[in-house]
Amino acid sequence: MTAFADRLFAAVDRVHNPTVLGLDPKLDFVPASIRERAVRAFSDPAQATAEALLEFNRRLIDALSDLVAVVKPQFAYYEMLGPHGVRCLADTIRHAKDRGMVVIADAKRNDIGPTAEAYARSILGETDLVDGTKHAFLDADAVTLNAYLGIDGVEPFLSVCDRLGKGVFLLVRTSNPSAVDFQDLTLADGRLLYEAVAAKVTGWGATRIASCGYSSVGAVVGATWPEQARTLRRLMPTAPILVPGYGAQGATADDAAANFDAQGRGAVVNASRSLMCAYNLKYHEGRLTAEDFESAARTEAARMRDDLTAAIGRKRTDA
Amino acid sequence: MTAFADRLFAAVDRVHNPTVLGLDPKLDFVPASIRERAVRAFSDPAQATAEALLEFNRRLIDALSDLVAVVKPQFAYYEMLGPHGVRCLADTIRHAKDRGMVVIADAKRNDIGPTAEAYARSILGETDLVDGTKHAFLDADAVTLNAYLGIDGVEPFLSVCDRLGKGVFLLVRTSNPSAVDFQDLTLADGRLLYEAVAAKVTGWGATRIASCGYSSVGAVVGATWPEQARTLRRLMPTAPILVPGYGAQGATADDAAANFDAQGRGAVVNASRSLMCAYNLKYHEGRLTAEDFESAARTEAARMRDDLTAAIGRKRTDA
Numbered sequence: 216m217t218a219f220a221d222r223l224f225a226a227v228d229r230v231h232n233p234t235v236l237g238l239d240p241k242l243d244f245v246p247a248s249i250r251e252r253a254v255r256a257f258s259d260p261a262q263a264t265a266e267a268l269l270e271f272n273r274r275l276i277d278a279l280s281d282l283v284a285v286v287k288p289q290f291a292y293y294e295m296l297g298p299h300g301v302r303c304l305a306d307t308i309r310h311a312k313d314r315g316m317v318v319i320a321d322a323k324r325n326d327i328g329p330t331a332e333a334y335a336r337s338i339l340g341e342t343d344l345v346d347g348t349k350h351a352f353l354d355a356d357a358v359t360l361n362a363y364l365g366i367d368g369v370e371p372f373l374s375v376c377d378r379l380g381k382g383v384f385l386l387v388r389t390s391n392p393s394a395v396d397f398q399d400l401t402l403a404d405g406r407l408l409y410e411a412v413a414a415k416v417t418g419w420g421a422t423r424i425a426s427c428g429y430s431s432v433g434a435v436v437g438a439t440w441p442e443q444a445r446t447l448r449r450l451m452p453t454a455p456i457l458v459p460g461y462g463a464q465g466a467t468a469d470d471a472a473a474n475f476d477a478q479g480r481g482a483v484v485n486a487s488r489s490l491m492c493a494y495n496l497k498y499h500e501g502r503l504t505a506e507d508f509e510s511a512a513r514t515e516a517a518r519m520r521d522d523l524t525a526a527i528g529r530k531r532t533d534a
Numbered sequence: 535m536t537a538f539a540d541r542l543f544a545a546v547d548r549v550h551n552p553t554v555l556g557l558d559p560k561l562d563f564v565p566a567s568i569r570e571r572a573v574r575a576f577s578d579p580a581q582a583t584a585e586a587l588l589e590f591n592r593r594l595i596d597a598l599s600d601l602v603a604v605v606k607p608q609f610a611y612y613e614m615l616g617p618h619g620v621r622c623l624a625d626t627i628r629h630a631k632d633r634g635m636v637v638i639a640d641a642k643r644n645d646i647g648p649t650a651e652a653y654a655r656s657i658l659g660e661t662d663l664v665d666g667t668k669h670a671f672l673d674a675d676a677v678t679l680n681a682y683l684g685i686d687g688v689e690p691f692l693s694v695c696d697r698l699g700k701g702v703f704l705l706v707r708t709s710n711p712s713a714v715d716f717q718d719l720t721l722a723d724g725r726l727l728y729e730a731v732a733a734k735v736t737g738w739g740a741t742r743i744a745s746c747g748y749s750s751v752g753a754v755v756g757a758t759w760p761e762q763a764r765t766l767r768r769l770m771p772t773a774p775i776l777v778p779g780y781g782a783q784g785a786t787a788d789d790a791a792a793n794f795d796a797q798g799r800g801a802v803v804n805a806s807r808s809l810m811c812a813y814n815l816k817y818h819e820g821r822l823t824a825e826d827f828e829s830a831a832r833t834e835a836a837r838m839r840d841d842l843t844a845a846i847g848r849k850r851t852d853a
Contacts, residue, residue: 239649242664250664260663261671267664291649295656297624297671298617305616323644325680326610327710330558333610342614344579345561345569345586352580352616361644361680364708365715389683391646396684400730403720408727411719 218425219357219382220433220455224480226284226317232520233475233527235319235457236279237487238307239289240268244491246505265299268292271508272307275491278509280314282516283490285483287319287457305353312354319457320355323386324372325364331371334358340375357382359435359457362412369419373432377423382431382455387412387447390437390460409443413450420453429455429481436474438466438484444473448481456482462489462519468526479527490515537744538676538701539752539774543799545603545636551839552794552846554638554776555598556806557626558608559587563810565824584618587611590827591626594810597828599633601835602809604802606638606776624672631673638776639674642705643691644683650690653677659694676701678754678776681731688738692751696742701750701774706731706766709756709779728762732769739772748774748800755793757785757803763792767800775801781808781838787845798846809834 217225227233242250245267253267254260276286286307293304308318324334336342338358341349357376362369362385372383388398388409398409406414413434420430433455436447448456456474460466461484474482489496493515494503503511536544546552561569564586572586573579595605605626612623627637643653655661657677660668676695681688681704691702707717707728717728725733732753739749749772755763757779767775775793779785780803793801808815812834813822822830 241648242662254665260665260667261661261669264661264664289645289649289652291643291645291652291656294620295652295661295671297661297669298621301613301620302617323680324610325642325644325705326608327708327712329560330608330610333608333614337610337614342580342583342616343561344615345583346573346579348579350580350616352614361642361682363680363682363705363716364710365712365717367710367712386644386682389646391683391686393646393684393686396734397682397727397730398684400727401722403722403724405722408716408719411716415715 216380218380219376219431220425220429221427222356222380223285223317223382223455223483224427224429226315227483230282230284231524232283232516233483233523234283234516234519235285235287235483235485236275236283236490237287237289237485238272238491239292239487240271240491241292242267244505245271246508248506261296262299265296265303269303269306273310274509275512276311276314276316278512279490279516280316282513282520284315285317285319286311287321287485289487290320290322308353308355318355319384320353320358323359323361325361325368327364327367328371331368335372335375339372339381340379357384357433359384359386361386362415366419373419373423376431382433384433384435384457385412385416387416387434388436388440388443390439390464390466394437410446410450413447416454417451424453429453433457435459438471438474439464441470441473448474448476458482458484462486468522469529471523472526472530475527475530477531479531484523486519535699537699538695538750539744539748540746541675541699542604542636542701542774542802543746543748545634546802549601549603550843551602551835552802552842553602553835553838554604554606554802554804555594555602555809556606556608556804557591557810558611558806559590559810560611561586563824564590565827567825580615581618584615584622588622588625592629593828594831595630595633595635597831598809598835599635601832601839603634604636604638605630606640606804608806609639609641627672627674637674638703639672639677642678642680644680644687646683646686647690650687654691654694658691658700659698676703676752678703678705680705681734685738692738692742695750701752703752703754703774703776704731704735706735706753707755707759707762709758709783709785713756729765729769732766735773736770743772748772752776754778757790757793758783760789760792767793767795777801777803781805787841788848790842791845791849794846794849796850798850803842805838
């Protein structure tokens with residue numbers, strides 16, 4: 216069994232691209248041709264919606280699987296479609312895995328004891344069924360978690376990860392403006408709250424280091440905060456870092472590069488809307504429509520790869 | 535439109551019982567007769583499992599709806615069964631609402647911007663479908679949230695709540711031992727982290743006060759920490775408090791009573807396993823089996839009502 220961090224970074228190395236394709240599909244992103252076909256094919260509107268999103272996801276994955284090696288479905292967009300949405304989520308994950316991609320489930324779960332174990336089984340492991348069989352419904356490679364409940368909320372996930380070679384990414388410093396509301400509070404010992412969370416990430420990962428030097432206990436650190444990212448990279452030398460905020464949220468490749476180590480490894484950078492809706496990007500000068508989503512995503516994925524690679528190179532030269 | 539807090543406490547008053555029925559159904563809790571019937575009736579084992587849990591939930595709700603007015607399904611146990619589990623969750627919620635119960639979705643969601651809005655629509659509101667129609671998949675009355683991302687992660691839920699008369703419960707001080715890992719960290723200004731979260735709960739609720747004097751921005755405060763509960767009741771005078779930890783997690787009625795106000799209102803107390811598996815409680819001296827789950831749950835719900843009512847009365851006398 217290959218450890219999660221080894222699988223993650225081998226996948227990144229295969230495509231020479233630390234980009235993560237965020238799959239947060241909204242109906243507005245989907246070309247009319249796909250939406251209209253789904254409405255004709257399925258009489259249940261919830262099923263038609265889920266099938267439209269699934270076709271969009273699959274075609275995007277197929278268009279990008281030689282350029283991007285990691286996908287991150289955002290659970291909210293699937294859950295909002297009920298049972299059909301959950302089926303679409305499962306089918307999207309399976310399709311990405313079939314294309315050799317690593318799947319990070321962006322579910323930000325947090326609960327304790329048996330409930331945390333149920334979430335871990337739900338997203339990463341297997342469920343016991345009433346006839347004595349087991350079934351893996353989603354079978355993602357890793358999941359994002361919120362650590363506010365402490366180790367009681369993390370340990371049940373780590374047990375499943377240890378058994379199955381999977382990983383977690385704990386929210387440390389998120390990319391949004393109000394991350395400051397709690398995460399930046401100064402503690403009595405002089406640390407900021409997010410630094411206390413970072414210390415736990417390093418501690419919980421200490422016995423879980425893979426061959427590549429990274430552990431199965433990763434962290435989420437927003438690209439919108441490069442200063443904090445430099446501190447956090449030092450505080451969490453063994454944590455794979457998942458970096459949101461590049462592109463649509465305004466962070467640059469140089470901002471994101473602060474999360475990489477001296478060898479230019481150790482992090483992956485998410486882009487959701489800028490890949491899913493690449494056809495809207497300014498540099499196309501309005502010449503494309505949603506029907507061009509696959510070729511536009513390819514162009515943007517290659518541009519993002521080159522942008523990140525150059526920034527990581529500049530950072531290594533500076534260091 | 536009646537505000538959430540008014541609906542919540544009117545429901546509690548109707549049954550003179552602040553108990554919340556936690557629906558965290560595990561297959562082990564379900565009588566063999568229900569499980570065997572489901573296996574015979576459904577060839578898909580995931581569907582059979584979900585249908586067994588649904589029959590158990592429905593019968594428990596029917597057995598208790600004159601004694602208990604609030605239910606709290608814990609999402610993990612449904613999600614772990616895939617699409618059929620989500621259908622079971624939706625059907626459970628609808629059944630409880632049909633019986634006049636208030637439904638608190640225990641999902642502990644946390645995300646920002648459009649993603650938080652998608653979760654809010656998914657759990658409390660409506661989803662836009664591809665044919666131009668809308669559908670409310672779960673339509674719960676309130677949802678538990680984790681506030682680590684700050685107001686960006688809460689505001690999209692509050693918008694939906696304001697529009698639909700619904701509510702949120704933010705995790706302030708959870709019932710588990712490792713709640714101390716982060717929640718009890720001392721800040722530079724002398725407050726504990728959970729007190730800083732409590733202050734935000736009060737602030738976010740300030741413009742959302744219902745006729746009963748409570749807001750639609752509630753808090754989760756574990757019954758296992760009565761000292762903290764007294765402080766938090768003072769810091770959040772207008773927050774409805776959801777109290778987990780009574781019974782199976784070791785907290786007494788007097789511990790839980792610390793969360794109520796001087797009029798004996800303002801909080802609801804969750805019990806999951808002690809109601810779902812009341813047939814296992816020691817005071818039955820092993821005379822019952824899982825087949826007796828309905829009558830055992832009724833006996834325990836009445837005992838819990840009397841236990842809480844007496845403790846709340848003692849607290850008011852002491853005050």
